[in-house]
């Protein structure tokens with residue numbers, strides 16, 4: 001059994017993907033070929049924003065967004081502690097200061113009450129310019145952008161949506177990657193929409209940001225590549241990756257997102273009375289980048305994971321260490337608030353196999369194995 005079965009997806013889409021690859025090889029426009037433009041238009045239409053810019057990966061997408069927003073040394077950016085490293089890394093790379101905020105126990109996303117507390121504390125206790133919030137759509141569930149927007153407006157902060165895992169999710173019918181001043185995503189192969197290597201994209205409705213980011217993407221170009229008006233990056237999506245993403249996006253829209261939601265519901269129906277299953281609030285839709293359980297304690301979580309492994313069922317711990325516990329940030333004094341939920345989550349979460357090419361039988365087998373392991377643990381076996 002695969003944790004994420006990319007081979008099954010390829011088997012289903014192989015002729016379309018192979019034809020697209022062949023076309024790119026024949027055209028030989030490997031950098032910024034027409035597939036890149038076509039994909040950007042399709043992504044913007046799907047997400048429901050005016051502008052989409054593809055780039056080399058989801059981390060660069062965040063970096064380009066921070067550069068466009070002018071975030072620099074002396075600035076503070078509020079980020080969840082319970083996330084993938086990139087979310088904080090890009091802030092430090094920009095020379096700014098990440099301020100870690102705890103997560104909501106139920107949604108895994110940034111806790112907006114604690115966010116406001118952290119903002120007030122940072123205002124009173126630091127000399128930093130409070131600039132932005134990066135909210136992450138963790139495990140595919142959009143962050144609570146209604147509340148985050150209210151807080152951002154109150155304290156005059158910019159919002160970046162890190163939708164690396166969120167692509168396809170929505171709030172009240174409004175798609176993930178459309179929230180905030182700038183939103184980003186990743187096409188790393190294991191993400192809800194993945195390519196066959198690294199890739200990323202940036203979304204905005206703001207023409208000025210878009211123009212700036214288009215320049216930053218190619219060495220700070222002015223009117224053309226050899227006219228350099230600012231410091232930028234080399235961060236384009238390969239034409240080959242765009243050509244691979246086009247049929248994958250089609251499948252994602254046509255059935256993959258629905259299948260993910262179908263399998264998530266099957267998991268929840270079978271498991272919810274025995275272990276904490278993911279909470280999705282009214283109006284929210286997840287793209288289920290991960291299907292993640294929360295156990296009562298680390299010992300039970302580790303026991304269940306080992307038992308699943310013995311039965312040939314892969315599972316993963318995302319994330320075993322919150323940002324503020326990473327050694328690079330260990331001596332760091334900008335953990336202004338209590339981050340206990342992040343720490344508890346790191347010790348108790350377990351993600352089960354999740355992808356659109358599972359079968360009902362597979363879900364049943366996995367659920368039975370989880371339930372058996374829980375029962376054995378409770379019986380002290």
Ligand SMILES: *Cc1c(COP(=O)(O)O)cnc(C)c1O
Pocket residue numbers: 057058059060083084086087136162164165185186187188198199200
């Ligand atoms: C994967 C991921 C990124 C980075 O994307 P890459 O394409 O791997 O650079 C950023 N943020 C989050 C939350 C992610 O899961």
